[in-house]
Structure formats: C-alpha cells, structure tokens
Amino acid sequence: MSTQVVLITGGLTGIGRATAVAFAKKGAKVVVSGRRDEVGEALAKELRSFGSEAEFINADVRKEDDVRALVDKTIARFGRLDIAVNNAATEGAVGPITDQTAESVAATFDTNVVGVVLSMKHEVRAMQARGSGSIINISSTYGHKGAAYASIYVAAKHAVEGITKSVALEVATSGIRVNAVSPGPTDTGMLTRFTGTAENKAALVAQVPLGRLGLSEEVADGIVFIASDEARFITGHILSVDGGHSAA
Numbered sequence: 001m002s003t004q005v006v007l008i009t010g011g012l013t014g015i016g017r018a019t020a021v022a023f024a025k026k027g028a029k030v031v032v033s034g035r036r037d038e039v040g041e042a043l044a045k046e047l048r049s050f051g052s053e054a055e056f057i058n059a060d061v062r063k064e065d066d067v068r069a070l071v072d073k074t075i076a077r078f079g080r081l082d083i084a085v086n087n088a089a090t091e092g093a094v095g096p097i098t099d100q101t102a103e104s105v106a107a108t109f110d111t112n113v114v115g116v117v118l119s120m121k122h123e124v125r126a127m128q129a130r131g132s133g134s135i136i137n138i139s140s141t142y143g144h145k146g147a148a149y150a151s152i153y154v155a156a157k158h159a160v161e162g163i164t165k166s167v168a169l170e171v172a173t174s175g176i177r178v179n180a181v182s183p184g185p186t187d188t189g190m191l192t193r194f195t196g197t198a199e200n201k202a203a204l205v206a207q208v209p210l211g212r213l214g215l216s217e218e219v220a221d222g223i224v225f226i227a228s229d230e231a232r233f234i235t236g237h238i239l240s241v242d243g244g245h246s247a248a
C-alpha cells in the first residue's frame with residue numbers, strides 16, 4: 001500500500017475527503033481533485049502533514065479535457081495510477097417526477113454518469129499501459145433500490161452500478177479490477193441537502209437497521225478495503241456500506 005498512487009474525484013468534502021485522509025494516513029501518494037482551488041490546496045497540505053506525497057488538481061468531471069488532464073498530470077507527477085475513486089456526484093433536483101425537465105435530468109446525469117464514464121475511460125487508459133489497477137465507483141443504496149422523489153438520482157446511480165459491472169468484464173484480462181462502493185445514508189453535506197429538513201433526515205435514519213447515519217470515515221474504510229490487495233479476487237462487485245439499508 002505504501003507506494004500506491006491514488007486519485008479521488010470530488011475529493012474536497014464528505015466521503016471523498018475522508019477517503020483521501022484514509023489513504024494518506026496509510027502512506028499512499030494521493031491526488032485529490034475537485035473544482036475549488038483554495039479548498040483543494042488546503043486539503044493537499046493537510047494530507048502532506050500525514051507524511052503523504054499529495055497534490056490537488058482542479059477538474060470538473062463533466063469536462064473530458066479536465067478528466068484527461070487530471071489523469072495525465074497524475075502520471076506526470078507520480079509515474080503511474082494504481083487506484084482511482086470516482087466519487088464526484090450531485091444529489092441533483094430532488095422532487096416528484098412531474099417536476100423533472102430534460103435539463104434537470106441532464107444536469108444530474110452529466111456529473112453522476114457521464115463524469116464516471118469519462119473518469120473510467122482515462123483511468124483505464126493509464127492502467128492498461130501498466131497492466132494493473134483498481135477502480136472504485138461510488139454508487140449508493142439507491143444504485144439498487146428505489147426512492148420516492150429521488151428518481152433521477154436513483155436512475156443515475158443504477159447506471160453507475162451497471163457501468164461498474166460491464167467495465168469490470170471488459171478489463172478483467174488487463175489486470176484491472178472495477179468495483180463500486182454503495183454508501184447508505186451518510187452524514188455529509190449531500191445528505192443534508194438531499195433530505196432538506198430534520199424530519200426527513202430522521203425518517204431516513206429510521207430506515208437504517210443499525211439505527212444511525214454512517215460516517216464518511218466508515219465508507220472510506222470500505223473503499224480502502226476493496227481497493228487493496230486483500231480484495232485482489234474481487235471485481236464487478238457492489239459493496240454496500242450502509243448499516244443494512246439495502247437489506248431492508
């Protein structure tokens with residue numbers, strides 16, 4: 001683990017940030033990516049304080065030029081890419097299907113689906129050159145179950161799980177593993193925006209068999225595991241880190 005090069009998209013907050021910290025504390029070289037330079041540079045500095053070689057690279061995952069440059073700059077800086085965590089996403093326009101528009105659907109899919117596809121395209125290109133790598137897409141319990149008033153986010157996360165399994169089949173013989181981690185309700189800014197009110201948040205917690213929200217650090221532990229050599233025979237898998245939410 002100590003020499004591995006890890007790239008995380010949307011890594012400046014929440015689960016992505018916790019994942020960057022977890023990898024940095026394990027001694028990995030971390031490229032943390034996002035859209036806000038000041039926050040990104042501050043996070044890279046914090047990661048270096050754990051002894052990690054870390055860099056921030058600005059990238060909007062909706063833009064292929066940004067994603068291509070993100071991967072190329074990672075290779076230029078660290079010589080290779082071992083682990084990629086495709087975490088960037090938006091909760092999109094939460095609300096009834098009757099409120100959705102072509103624009104609201106496209107806005108969610110541009111980040112949550114196109115962003116994952118573009119990220120995988122360029123990560124696979126870099127990993128195929130070395131014949132090894134591990135890609136982890138961040139899905140959701142809503143990647144495999146429904147949720148009223150969140151149909152577009154649910155559709156996008158279902159797409160992420162389908163893409164994960166399909167690309168895992170495509171690249172297995174190239175030595176690249178592709179998996180997804182599906183968090184349940186996790187205490188982040190996205191969850192607060194997604195639920196909107198304290199009552200809605202409490203109602204969601206009531207659906208979690210373990211009886212509480214997950215922590216970003218707990219999801220990060222699942223990501224670190226499935227990226228690791230301990231998970232070397234696991235590919236095309238969807239790992240739920242959700243307090244039992246998917247089982248209910």
Ligand SMILES: NC(=O)c1ccc[n+]([C@@H]2O[C@H](COP(=O)([O-])OP(=O)(O)OC[C@H]3O[C@@H](n4cnc5c(N)ncnc54)[C@H](OP(=O)(O)O)[C@@H]3O)[C@@H](O)[C@H]2O)c1
Nearest residue numbers: 010013014015060061087088089138140183185186188190
């Ligand atoms: N929290 C939950 O309950 C939960 C449950 C299931 C799955 N998830 C998934 O977990 C992942 C992390 O979410 P989170 O809960 O940690 O929420 P979060 O703190 O809002 O993290 C999402 C990150 O993605 C970034 N992002 C959004 N659009 C982007 C774009 N076009 N290009 C680059 N970065 C972009 C955001 O950056 P900006 O600040 O610039 O917008 C933000 O840093 C997401 O894939 C989410 O769908 C979360």
